[in-house]
Amino acid sequence: MNFELFLHYRPWLMAAEVTLIWSFVTIGLYLLSKRFHRRYKKWWTTPIIITPILLIVITLLSHTNYNVYIRGTHWLMALLGPATVAFAIPIYRRRNIIVLYWKTLSIGVVFGSILSIASAWFLASAVGIDETLRLSLLPRSISTPFAMVISGEIGGVPELTALFVILTGIFGASFGQLALYWLPLKSKLSMGASFGLAAHVAGSSKAYELDNEVGTIAALVMVLTGIFNVLIAPLLEAILS
Amino acid sequence: MxxxxxxxxxxxxxxxxxxxxxxxxxxxxxxxxxxxxxxxxxxxxxxxxxxxxxxxxxxxxxxxxxxxxxxxxxxxxxxxxLLFFIPAVPAVLNHQEFFGWTGLKILAIIIVGTMIVIIGTAIIVDFSFYQLEKQSKPEKKQ
Structure with a gap:
């Protein structure tokens, strides 16, 4: 290969390097922490808590800008799209649940969505958060792609909302397990609904770990909540302004 | 053929x-x-x-x-x-304002809010599930 040509393509090469290195680091850390979690089963050893902390430390130590990091690992986040599609299979397998309990499920979705938006609004007002941040916090319990659409529509910052959505998912998935253990719940329906509603994809994924049926309900409620919230977003905008 | x-x-x-x-x-x-x-x-x-x-x-x-x-x-x-979520978290590095009071406040809102939603949704679904179940049981027996 001509050396001149090689130098000429250097920016291209650097982009490839960034993608390779940071994807490798992210996937590697994820696999390691997964193995670690399998050995030491504690709520704080879950890969979604350990891996980002290690990543933040590494990016800070290597003086890497987040914009560079995300350029290299954006394709991993894009896989959330096909992952949403993949939820069709468990939902289809347990479609009889929807037919049987559609009333309870719709009550859960409507009530839970209102609770989620209202709690964010009142808590943010109580501690004195400025307007844009408060609006960005509102759609945080629905899955990322939905939440970003809604956030933009009601006057928040979609990028910030994505971060809040993910923090909510991490916390909801970890806390949900604990809460449902302590609450005197009798139905799998209620466990699945609260996982799916409060912690979207992260909650559904956690719910799958616990029980197949609970996971299915969580996934279903997550999707229904997302659609319901997109539908009420214009209404919300009218109320807020 | x-x-x-x-x-x-x-x-x-x-x-x-x-x-x-x-x-x-x-x-x-x-x-x-x-x-x-x-x-x-x-x-x-x-x-x-x-x-x-x-x-x-x-x-x-x-x-x-x-x-x-x-x-x-x-x-x-x-x-x-979970792997697909991870790359979004280091985004906090782009927002220096979160490393302080505002960050703590937001974290508190997220934690308390999520707890309210989880507990509230679980209770209402459990409640309505047993209400609806009670109504539909006699129908099943007929």
């Missing part, structure tokens, strides 16, 4: 699909890609992933696609879901 070969070939393709996880992952990604295009072209505020989910449900319902040619791939996507 020719239709016979064609049939044989289609069976062969089906069988490899039912066994191969990578092919199924590719198929799911392809279906998502189509859904994404539909979402962009129709200018609906519904994300591509959800259109894809409904699309796959329809394909399965009308027997245009068998569940066995997706199951392994879907299993993989659901099991490794």
């Amino acid at each position: 020719l239709p016979y070969t064609f049939k044989k070939l289609s069976i062969l393709i089906k069988r490899t699909f039912h066994k191969s996880r990578i092919l199924q992952i590719a198929l799911i990604t392809f279906l998502w890609f189509i859904a994404q295009e539909i979402s962009l072209l129709s200018r609906m505020p519904i994300p591509g992933g959800v259109i894809g989910l409904v699309l796959v449900l329809a394909l399965l319902y009308f027997n245009l696609l068998s569940i066995r040619s997706l199951a392994l791939g879907a299993e993989w996507f659901l099991a490794e879901m």
